[in-house]
Each structure stands twice: as structure tokens, then as C-alpha cells.
Amino acid sequence: MFTPRLPIDDVLDALTTALQAEGRAVLMAPPGAGKTTRVPLALLPVIKGRIVMLEPRRLAARTAAERMAQTLGERAGETVGYRIRGEAKLSKATRIEVVTEGILTRMLQTDPELSGIGAVIFDEFHERSLNADLGLALTWEVRQALRDDLALVVMSATLDATPVAALLDDAPVIRSEGRAFPVETRWLDAPVTKKQRLEQATADLVVKAVSEAEGSALVFLPGEGEIRSVQSLLEGRVPADCAIRPLFGAMKFADQRAAIAPTQSGRKIVLATSIAETSLTIEDIRIVVDAGRARRARFDPASGMSRLVTERASKAEAEQRRGRAGRVSTGVCYRLWTKGEEGALPAFAPAEIETADLTGLALELALWGASEDDLAFLTPPPAGPLSEARSLLENLGALETDGRITAHGKALAAKPLHPRLAHMLQTAGAQAADLAALLNERDPLRGAGVDLTLRIRALTSPGNADRGTLERIKQEARRLRKGLPDAPPLSLGEMAALAYPDRIGLRRPGDQPRYLLSGGKGAVMPETDDLAGARLIVVTDTDGAARDARIRQAAQISESELRGLYGDQIHWVDICDWDKRERRVTTRRREMFGALVLDDRQWKDAPAEAIARGALVGLRQIGLPWSAAAKRFAARVRLMGADYPDMSEDALLETLEDWLLPYLKGAKTEAQLRALDITEALRAMLDWDQMQRLDREVPGSFESPVGRKLPIDYSGEHPEVTGRLQEFFGTTRHPTVGPNHVPLKVVLTSPAQRPVQVTMDLPNFWKTSYADVRKDMRGRYPRHPWPEDPTEADPTLRAKRRGT
Incomplete structure (x- = not known):
């Protein structure tokens, strides 16, 4: 059938045999082997119904169809035809239809059974376009659920065949060696x-x-x-x-x-x-x-x-x-x-x-009635971008809050545009066709000013605009305008705002034309641009920079127009927050649209609780005002273990609302917050039983053997107590605190209150170092007792009488 012979011809019999036996196959063939123009023709005798072949690009689709038609001695549109955006050459006699990838998605959504189609071929699948991945996932589900007779071929030049074959239930893999010259x-x-x-x-x-x-x-x-x-x-x-x-x-x-x-x-x-x-x-x-x-x-x-x-x-x-x-x-x-x-x-x-914008994918999944987990994707769509895409679709009215598609969403999916532009077209009607076509094409006035008005004018007065691009825009606009009703007139800015509600920009204060967008992103415009003085704009194109994206195209919009479109999304927000510069709580009432502040005024009658919550924000920045008593109490609680509240600084700052809010007493400034004593609030975190146990097991003081209450210092690494050496005579067990019996650090002093020994093991001190201390101290303080065996002596604070 084919002359001259191409390398792919050697495996065509193996391919048709695999399809007849298994109904699916993966064909690996290097560039130039001839798979694009030979495989569909070879399948004609063995496939009942039409053969649809997907090409990732319009030029490739049209060229492939024309070459296959030439092989048959026909013109495109007879046995072999094609369908690409804005153009089709088909007839009732067409058996092979070469289409671009988005068209297959529409065919599937319109007729999930693919009636009259016997085979689907995915050409150049190694390019891994988003539409090809989606098309394969949908087609594979159709074959499994509705059409087990539907033949499926995935053709690739460089992609590893193993994962694709595994995705298709271990489909046969056919390899062509090709015929490349050195x-x-x-x-x-x-x-x-x-x-x-x-x-x-x-x-x-x-x-x-x-x-x-x-x-x-x-x-x-x-x-x-x-x-x-x-x-x-x-x-x-x-x-x-x-x-x-x-x-x-x-x-x-x-x-x-x-x-x-x-x-x-x-x-x-x-x-x-x-x-x-x-x-x-x-x-x-x-x-x-x-x-x-x-x-x-x-x-x-x-x-x-x-x-x-x-x-x-x-x-x-x-x-x-x-x-x-x-x-x-x-x-x-x-x-x-x-x-x-x-x-x-x-x-x-x-x-x-x-890496792509997944808004279109999210809309197609909703229209199909499936989640991404229900379909066999070679690479699953990333969760974060897909979630953001669904949020945008919900904002456009295309999805319900539970993810189901709305009637409006179905209308958007039927249009060959990004859902943003489809929403604009569906809402604004025929008047938006020029703008939709313009935004769907490359800029015909690259290097000109930012204002979209310049581009719309160029459609009738081209000037220095790219004539070829303008012609494509006008042709696309005519196609989009068909069947669209008229709607109440809208400005260019209003129409752009319908497509980009998250890119409405409010000029920031200052000389430079910097804008905050309603979605929270920053953007900047050239200072010399005619639009640089506009208070409100809609940004339709930027360089996409992560910080302060450079605006390439935008349209001006008035505040009244914004309110007319999105009045139901504009609302007042009462704010009590901490001002880092003023170091105090500030109270404001702000009228917000997304991240934009349309009006800002003082909130004079802010309630005490709101002010207190603002103060908590300040405390999280400046830290807790620890007094000595508060530190001591928190340290005692920490020794009680997991049964008690976590009183570490991090845990307390994280839970400020739970324990400190009622004790702020109107504090607004940093000075007032630093003057707070938080001891009472910390004590209130414990119930009566916990307090009783705390006082028993981790007391504030230690009663020495002579009955004197010595304060315990909990501020260091170990709890510490200081007392006269003689008042610990007779102590044979080292004192501890807490349920885990943490030893006290005991500082023993001379009769003159000077430290002579620090120990965390009194019994061992008596056995070892005490003898040296006794030898040194007896001469200095002869009127005080220095027994040879302190464990047998009575504790005392008294000195001997003079002359005894």
C-alpha cells in the first residue's frame, strides 16, 4: 500500500495484531519513522468506525491530514480530514479525523460513548501536554466503563513506554527501530x-x-x-x-x-x-x-x-x-x-x-463528574494548584461550594476559551467578543503602553500593530460573537474585571505606580505609562514575577463600576491589631474587596474584648512580661510533668486567648503590657486540686530540719535552696521536689552566711568533703558546732555560749 517504504512499515502488522487481540497498544518509534502518517492508514481495514488521531499542534494536525490524503490520492476532507480551532475539513466519507487535543475533550464531554468512533490515537504523547493527559484519562475510562471495543493507541518518540503501558493495564508495547542516518x-x-x-x-x-x-x-x-x-x-x-x-x-x-x-x-x-x-x-x-x-x-x-x-x-x-x-x-x-x-x-x-494553570482541567473534571482520583492520570495533578483552580471557578460561579458544576459552569466549558474569558463572554455577551479574542492571543502592540484601550483601537486603526495578529483576533472575535446575545453596555474595565476579579488593582500610596491586587499579589507599572495615575485598574497580563509582577496589559475601572459588579463581595471589616511602628493597639474599620482597602477609618467604639485580642497580637511580638514571681510559679508547674499545663514560653504564647485574655485589664500600649503581672493568670490555669498538689510536691519553700522555711529558687537549671550548714545536721536523705523527685541544689553557708559548699547529694557530702570544710571552719567559727559525724548531730542555728 505504501511507497516509498518507511521504518514504521515493519511493525504495522504487529500493531494491528495487538489491537485485534488486546484493543490497546503503546507504539514507540523515533522521529522520522513515519508513525504519524502511516499508522492511521494501516488501521483503516481493521477498525470499524472512524479513527480519531490527536496532534498537539494545529500545524502538525493539518499537515498530517494532508499528507495522508495525498497518500490515498485524495484531498483533505475526503477519507482523511482534520478539525482544529476555527477550521475543519470533514465529510460524510471521512474515516480518519486528525484533531487537536482540546477537540477530543469536547467530543468526550458531548458524547462519552464516542459513538461511531472505533479507535483513538494519541500521537507525540511524549510532549505530555495537559490536554493529552486529560484526554487519555477520559478515553481510558470510557473504554473501561462503556466501550470495551474502543481501540486505543499511544504513540511516542522518547517517552519511557513502561509507565504508559502499565497505566493501560499492561498494554502491548510495539517498538520501531526507525531509520535515522548518522x-x-x-x-x-x-x-x-x-x-x-x-x-x-x-x-x-x-x-x-x-x-x-x-x-x-x-x-x-x-x-x-x-x-x-x-x-x-x-x-x-x-x-x-x-x-x-x-x-x-x-x-x-x-x-x-x-x-x-x-x-x-x-x-x-x-x-x-x-x-x-x-x-x-x-x-x-x-x-x-x-x-x-x-x-x-x-x-x-x-x-x-x-x-x-x-x-x-x-x-x-x-x-x-x-x-x-x-x-x-x-x-x-x-x-x-x-x-x-x-x-x-x-x-x-x-x-x-x-506546571500549568489547572483551571480548565478542574472545570472539565467537574463537567465529567469525577475527581482527579477517579481517573487514570500518568502524572496526577498537584493538589495545591488544583485547589486554587477550584476556588477560582467557585468565585466565577462555575462550581458549587461542594464542587459540583453549575449551569453557568457547563456553559463556560462549552466555550473554547480559558474559563476566565468564557465567564466574561457569557456574562457580558457579544460586546466582549473583541476583548476575549484579544486576551486569548499574543499582544499585537508589544512595546506599547499598558492600556488595553490601545489594543481595542488597533482593531480598527492598526497603526504599528502586528497585522497578522490583528487579523487572527478579528477572525476569532467574529467566531465568538456568533449566537451571543446583547447585554447592558459595560466598559472595558468592567469586562476585564469579570474575567479577572482577583487582579483588580488599587494604587498604593507613593510616587511609584505600585498596585495591590485583590488577590493579594503586588504589581508595578512603568512610571511613564499613561495609565500610571489610575487609582483602580484591572490587570490582564504581567510578567508573572514572584514579587511585584510587571504589568504588561491593564484597563482602568472606576470605583462605582467595581461596586456595580461586585457590591455583594464588598464588606466592612472591624480590625483591632497591633501596630509595630506605634507599639500599641490600633482600631480601624475598613471596607474591603478581597485584599483591597477601599475605605479606612478609625473604630472609635471598639469593644474591650476586641482591644484585648489586639493586645495579644502585640504580646506575641514582644514576648511575655515575666516577673520573678511568675517565672518561679511557671518553673514549679513545669516540674509537675505532663499532667499539668505546658508553661513553656512557646506554649503560653500559642494559647494566650485561653488563659490571659480576661487579665489584660485594658492594656493597649507596649509599656502597659510590659507592666502586667501574669502570675495571677498563670495560677488560674490550675484547678483547686492541682494547686493543692503543687504546693505539696513542689512547694514555694523548703522546711529545714530546724523548722525554718527556706525559699526555693526555681529560676535556674535546678531548683535551689540556701541554708546554714548546721541546720542540715542529721539529714541522711537529700531533699527533693516534684513527682519525679528532682533533687534540690543545696547551698550550705557558714555562720557568716557565706557559701561553703554546693551539693545535690547531702549524704555523700557528709561522707567526703565535710571533713575538709570542718577543718577549715572550726578555727574561724569556734563557737559553732562542727561534729565529726554530722549525721548523728542535732540540727541547730545556735552558737555555744561564751566561755564554754
Whole structure:
């Protein structure tokens, strides 16, 4: 059936046999083996119903469909068709339908049985897109619960097949060895320095590559900006027969087709993003120049913002790119890093589900009626970001508080937009179509001011705007506007606020245009921007920085407009708090929207309990005001063990509300708090029985053998008592306190009240050191008794009479 033969042809019989026997398979085949265009055609005779194949990118979907149709001698839309966002070529005769991943999700949600579909193929699954992971999880559940006749194929180039096969109940694994020509790898002699720009270093390496090697070149760069810059840097530096062709996702399809088509004469240099890593076949490529970077979306659940970050490419990505030089003949790969740097590259890129905004996923799960634990995900979605996504959906009215989807949520899921934009469109109607399309595309006025109004005006007065981007926005707006009703007119700021209720910004005091967003995040605007003086704005795009994100797009909104939209979420909050600067309790009444303070005034009649709770905040900062008596009491309690309250500083500060609140007596300032005596409050933590036992077992004083009450000092490491040596005569057991019989540290003094011995073992002292003390003391204090055996002598405080 197929000419010319491709490496994948050798395993097609094994694949069809596995599907007929098991109904599922994992196919591993390197780039260039031919799996994308050969497998669906090979399955036509053995699959009843339509075959749906998922591609991660629109260009790959359209190109694959056209090449399969060409193989059959047909046009796309006959036996083989495709469906991508905003475009479809299908007919009643279509048996193979190539779709982008989000479209499969819609097909599943609309018809969970996938009526009329006999097989689903996941191509390039190693890219691990969020939609592919979700699509596989949903399709696998359909096969298990509803359609055991549904064939399932997962195709990948670099992914470890074992986990995928295990996920699909030990699916058979079919491997194609491929037919790659040898590719020589050349590394830099020295690393690119921090002073060198990536674009300049890449352009220099391209010039070197095309001068040393034959054939056309494929250059991998992270994004459109770098592609445009390198294109400019290459002008006039490469041979005249080298046509420079950009290739990225936002281009018109005709321009993309020109980049991948063979040249009529001479060579070409294709400057591409990761779009060219796998399923696309680009003719004549024998040189690969890899800048070693990849651009990925990183989502911060705490701020609700995503940002694009440029990172080191993984080893798997680098190997994919390198293989593109060996598809048609021997080739060479130039890498913009040294061989020594290669060891530091990560093995694989992270799955998108680990780093992306999960709001769409959360909505799809709710629509499906399942939790993430109910479905077989190769990588389970992280709990934190998924919880934040559900909170946003609840705020948008898409989910009930128990997580069930609402009618509004179902309407949002049906729209091919992020739930934020779908909510705006559903609420504001047709007037929001331009803004929804604009926010769903890249900025057509990059480098212009922040104000979204400039972008909306550019739709009718383009000026310096990117015409291709504007045309896509207008085309998408026309599509979104179909069937939408008119609604009461809203300003640009109001419509943006519907999509981004957590990004309404209030200008902070000061000269710099810094804003606090309603979600709690900080953001900053260029000082020279025309919007920099606005009190309230809605931020629709930032650079996603962790602290004070830089605002790239925003719209102004008035306070009356904010109140009109979210009046039910604006409320007064009474605050008694500790002011670190003034070192006292402050009482305020604040009108709040999220984290924003719309009005702030003094709370003059704050109740005593509220003031007291504010004072507790201060105490937690300055520490407890320990008096000597309070320290002694707490130390005594600590000796009683676990049956008594924990009176360590940390435990007491943690439980201030439970024991100290009634004893603050109106203290508001730091001086008043430091003057508090907390002894009474500490004593109140014990009941009557506990106090009685405490006084018995850990008394405040020790009664010496002569009946004198000696105060016990509990402030040190060991409880300590001080007394005259003679009053301890006859003591044969060392005194202890507490249920654990902690020995007292006994300080023995001379008749002149000077310490002569410190001991924690009186019986041992009498046996050992006492003799030396006696020898020294007898001469100094002859009128006081110094018996040879103090254990047999009576305790005393008296001296001998003179002359005796």
C-alpha cells in the first residue's frame, strides 16, 4: 500500500495484531519513522468506525491530514480530514479525523460513548501536554466503563513506554527501530558567557554551521521574539542562496507551509520553536543548530498568574532536535553549549500538568463528574494548584461550594476559551467578543503602553500593530460573537474585571505606580505609562514575577463600576491589631474587596474584648512580661510533668486567648503590657486540686530540719535552696521536689552566711568533703558546732555560749 517504504512499515502488522487481540497498544518509534502518517492508514481495514488521531499542534494536525490524503490520492476532507480551532475539513466519507487535543475533550464531554468512533490515537504523547493527559484519562475510562471495543493507541518518540503501558493495564508495547542516518554532534569549545546574548551567539553559530556543512539548516529557538532577532542578525551574513524562513505557532498557515516546503533552488535556514521538534517533516534538513532553550508556562497558584519562562532544554528534547538532521541523509548537529554542560541538563521536560494553570482541567473534571482520583492520570495533578483552580471557578460561579458544576459552569466549558474569558463572554455577551479574542492571543502592540484601550483601537486603526495578529483576533472575535446575545453596555474595565476579579488593582500610596491586587499579589507599572495615575485598574497580563509582577496589559475601572459588579463581595471589616511602628493597639474599620482597602477609618467604639485580642497580637511580638514571681510559679508547674499545663514560653504564647485574655485589664500600649503581672493568670490555669498538689510536691519553700522555711529558687537549671550548714545536721536523705523527685541544689553557708559548699547529694557530702570544710571552719567559727559525724548531730542555728 505504501511507497516509498518507511521504518514504521515493519511493525504495522504487529500493531494491528495487538489491537485485534488486546484493543490497546503503546507504539514507540523515533522521529522520522513515519508513525504519524502511516499508522492511521494501516488501521483503516481493521477498525470499524472512524479513527480519531490527536496532534498537539494545529500545524502538525493539518499537515498530517494532508499528507495522508495525498497518500490515498485524495484531498483533505475526503477519507482523511482534520478539525482544529476555527477550521475543519470533514465529510460524510471521512474515516480518519486528525484533531487537536482540546477537540477530543469536547467530543468526550458531548458524547462519552464516542459513538461511531472505533479507535483513538494519541500521537507525540511524549510532549505530555495537559490536554493529552486529560484526554487519555477520559478515553481510558470510557473504554473501561462503556466501550470495551474502543481501540486505543499511544504513540511516542522518547517517552519511557513502561509507565504508559502499565497505566493501560499492561498494554502491548510495539517498538520501531526507525531509520535515522548518522548525525555528528558538535559542541562549543567554551560556554556562552553571561555577557553574550542568546540571539547573537545563536546567529554566530548558524553562520559557522552553514559555512561548514551542506544542506538546509533547522535552528531551534525558544520563541518568536528570539526568532525575529536572529533573523535580523543573519541578514547579509549567510550565503545569498540561503532563504531564511521563520516557523512558529502564531504564523499564518501559508507562511508555515512555506517554511516546511522544499526550496525550488538553493538552501534554507528555518528558525523554529519547539513546533518543529517531532511530527513535522521539514524537507532538505541536514543541519540542526540547537540554542538549547525551551519556553514553558509556569503557573503560580498563590497569585493565580502564569508566566512564560525560558529554561534549559531537556536531554530528551535535545535528542529529538538532533535527530531532525538525520532524516534524509547524514547530518550534523551544532549545540550552543559545551559537552561538559550536557550532564547538567534535565532528563525530560516536566509534564504540563505539573506546571500549568489547572483551571480548565478542574472545570472539565467537574463537567465529567469525577475527581482527579477517579481517573487514570500518568502524572496526577498537584493538589495545591488544583485547589486554587477550584476556588477560582467557585468565585466565577462555575462550581458549587461542594464542587459540583453549575449551569453557568457547563456553559463556560462549552466555550473554547480559558474559563476566565468564557465567564466574561457569557456574562457580558457579544460586546466582549473583541476583548476575549484579544486576551486569548499574543499582544499585537508589544512595546506599547499598558492600556488595553490601545489594543481595542488597533482593531480598527492598526497603526504599528502586528497585522497578522490583528487579523487572527478579528477572525476569532467574529467566531465568538456568533449566537451571543446583547447585554447592558459595560466598559472595558468592567469586562476585564469579570474575567479577572482577583487582579483588580488599587494604587498604593507613593510616587511609584505600585498596585495591590485583590488577590493579594503586588504589581508595578512603568512610571511613564499613561495609565500610571489610575487609582483602580484591572490587570490582564504581567510578567508573572514572584514579587511585584510587571504589568504588561491593564484597563482602568472606576470605583462605582467595581461596586456595580461586585457590591455583594464588598464588606466592612472591624480590625483591632497591633501596630509595630506605634507599639500599641490600633482600631480601624475598613471596607474591603478581597485584599483591597477601599475605605479606612478609625473604630472609635471598639469593644474591650476586641482591644484585648489586639493586645495579644502585640504580646506575641514582644514576648511575655515575666516577673520573678511568675517565672518561679511557671518553673514549679513545669516540674509537675505532663499532667499539668505546658508553661513553656512557646506554649503560653500559642494559647494566650485561653488563659490571659480576661487579665489584660485594658492594656493597649507596649509599656502597659510590659507592666502586667501574669502570675495571677498563670495560677488560674490550675484547678483547686492541682494547686493543692503543687504546693505539696513542689512547694514555694523548703522546711529545714530546724523548722525554718527556706525559699526555693526555681529560676535556674535546678531548683535551689540556701541554708546554714548546721541546720542540715542529721539529714541522711537529700531533699527533693516534684513527682519525679528532682533533687534540690543545696547551698550550705557558714555562720557568716557565706557559701561553703554546693551539693545535690547531702549524704555523700557528709561522707567526703565535710571533713575538709570542718577543718577549715572550726578555727574561724569556734563557737559553732562542727561534729565529726554530722549525721548523728542535732540540727541547730545556735552558737555555744561564751566561755564554754
